[in-house]
Amino acid sequence: MTLKRSPLHETHCRLGGQxxxxxGWELPVKYTGIVEEHLTVRRAAGLFDISHMGEVWVSGAAAAAFLNGILTNDITRLEVGMAQYTLMCNPQGGTMDDLYVYRIGAETYFMIINASRIEADVDWLQTQLAAFADHRQVVLKxxxxxxxxxxxxxxxAAGFAGAILPGSGLIGIDRASSLKKNRVDxxxxxxxxxxxxxxxxxxxxxFEFVAPVAIIGEIWQRILRAGEAAGIKACGLGARDTLRLEACYPLYGHELDEQTTPIEAGLGMFVKCEKGDFIGAxxxxxxxxxxxxRKSVAFKMTGKAPPPRASYELFLPGATEPLGTVTSGTQSPSLNSGIGLALLPAAYTEAEQPLEVAVRSSRFPAAVVRKPFYQRPPS
Amino acid sequence: MSTQIPEDLKYAATHEWLRAAADGTATVGITDHAQHELTDIVFVELPKIGRILAAGESCAVVESVKSASDIYSPAAGEVVAVNAALSDNPAQTNNDPYGAGWFFKLRLAAGGSANGLMDAAGYAKATGKG
Known part of the structure; x- marks a missing residue:
């Protein structure tokens, strides 16, 4: 299979990206080193290519009603210029995808979906749209x-984000750095x-920048130039994974899949059952x-141990039957310790619950910890 | 980035190096190229002393932040020493892959020394550095 390439492919090669x-996408895992890139993002600023992510326009008079029937969060709370994290579920409550919806105009929504789910999501959206009563008043693209x-x-990042793009936002922000959390322009x-x-x-x-492929290289260059004095570094997807894992953000295909519900994954706050009927409600x-x-928990290796990895089995200390499976794991650059997320029976998900992780032919002690592993200091 | 390939060592295609001593033992580690590709080595699992290894046998694991990689013995022999210091400081392999970052020592099996291994020029060519 030929790997898909980002519009920034040449740039990554020139920068020495591995x-x-x-x-299915050919992307840089790192440029100089995952730990160095990770710590640069924690200390200063990093720039990631996320061009593999998918984008879907949903517009029309019935767009909001359509989306509210298939997404778990309440889209009626989304005003123009807001961005909302949400999930899309099947009738069994299993997760089709986790995504962001931007409300760009009164009847215009922009969905940012996972690369690995583009085909499945678009098929799912089209099937649901065909069954939607007001489907003539929705355009899906x-x-x-x-x-x-x-x-x-x-x-x-906020110190120079305002200097990257000229002019003010079309929705009304004077410059990008004025955007509040979860706002878009x-x-x-x-x-x-x-x-x-x-x-x-x-x-x-x-800040996340989404733009037509023709202009994304120019935006990349402008960000690197604007952030030079602040010590910005191009970062690979290896650091993106260790960073999101320390923050306990789920990754589709690991913490979320069609058999795992957002509630099990610990994302209940993004599921608004009181809003009215939606798929999986x-x-x-x-x-x-x-x-x-079962619940997704965070755990930490308690002694000297190899980093836990996805698919390793977790046990109660000394037990022969596995309790569950690691869904994501790594060596945390911030904590300098093995950390992971795992799906476990609810009875064993309290903080400090002792566990063992099987690595090859050995077992290593671990314990459940409160999420997240890392929280940014209050500014 | 240029990586070091000392002239006096033998190399396996799987990026291990072997330094044979006059007493029939040999020291094994991973190459500068390998440590550079791995970058952040966070754990090294070494074979037990006394284990008999065949040439090419999987016998150790080196873990970076991103992944676990198998290490293969570049020659047949018995493990007579391991670098216990890597347990506390696996990054020694990043900092000094041909010195303090060594993995284990073998007593080479009779007649099974370093056949099939590359010299420095061969390894440089194999890794595109020649």
């Missing part, structure tokens, strides 16, 4: 191939519309009320 297969995206993340650059949202996937303050409401039988 290119690997990321779910998968524009994933036409857009690229980059994420600027880190405590220094559109800026004009060389005749193209660039969306900037104060969102991210690292646990740091930051009965199952999710029951799970919320009765507490789910």
């Amino acid at each position: 290119m690997i297969d990321f779910g 998968n524009v994933s191939a036409q857009y690229g995206a980059v994420a600027l993340q880190g405590p220094e 559109a800026f004009s650059l060389e005749g193209h519309e660039v969306f900037v949202a104060r969102t991210g996937y690292t646990g740091e303050d930051g 009965p199952v999710l409401a029951a799970q919320k009320a009765d507490k789910p039988q």
Whole structure:
């Protein structure tokens, strides 16, 4: 299979990025080192290519009603210029995808979906739209191939984010750095519309830029130039993964899949059962009320140990039958310790619950800890 | 980035190096190229002393932040020493792959020394550095 390439492919090669297969995409895992890039984002600022992410326009008079029937969060709370984290579930409550919705206009929504789920999501959306009563008043357009995206993340980002794009936002922000958390605006650059949202996937303050592929290289260069004095570094997807794991953000295919509900994944606050009916609502409401039988927990290795990895088995100390499976794991650059997320029976998910992680032919002690592993210091 | 390939060592295609001593033992580690690709080595699992290894046998694991990689013995022999210091400081392999970052020592099996291994020029060519 030929790997898909980002519009920034040449740039990554020129910067010495170590290119690997990321779910069918050829993307940099690192430029100099995951730990160095990780710590640069925690200390200063980093820039990530996230062009593999998918984008879908949903517009029309019935767009909000359509989306509210298939997404778990309440889209009626989303005003123009806001961005909302939400999930899309199947009737069993299993997760189709986790995504961001931007409200760009009164009847215009822009969905940012996972690269690995573009086909599944678009199929699902089209099937649901065909069954939707007012389907003539909704226009659905998968524009994933036409857009690229980059994420600027880190405590220094806000200091120069306003200097990257000229002019004020079309929705009303004077400059990108004025955006509040989970707000979005559109800026004009060389005749193209660039969306900037104060969102991210690292646990740091930051901005995500989504723009037509023709202009994404220019945006990348402008960000690196604007952030030079602040010590910005291009960062690979290896650091993106360690950063999101320290912040305990889920990764689709690991913490979330079609068999795992958002409630089990600990994302109940993004499931608004009181908003009215939506796909998966009965199952999710029951799970919320009765507490789910399994839960995604954070755990930390308690001694000298190899880093836990996805698919390793977890045990109660000394037990022969596994309790559950690691969904994501790594060596935390901030804590300098092995950390992970795991799906476990609810009875064993309290903080300090002792566990063992099986690594090859040995077992290593670990314990459940409160989420997240890392929280940015209050500014 | 240029990586070091000392002239006096033998190399396996799987990026281990072997330094044979006059007494029939040999020291094994991973190359500068390998540590550079791995970058952040956070854990090294070494073979037990006394284990008999065949050439090419998987016998150790080196873990970076991103992944676990198997290490293969570049020659047949018995493990006679391991670098216990890597347990506390696995980054020694990043900092000094041909010195303090060594993995284990073998007593080479009779007649099974370093056949099939590359010299420095061969390894440089194999890694595209020649």
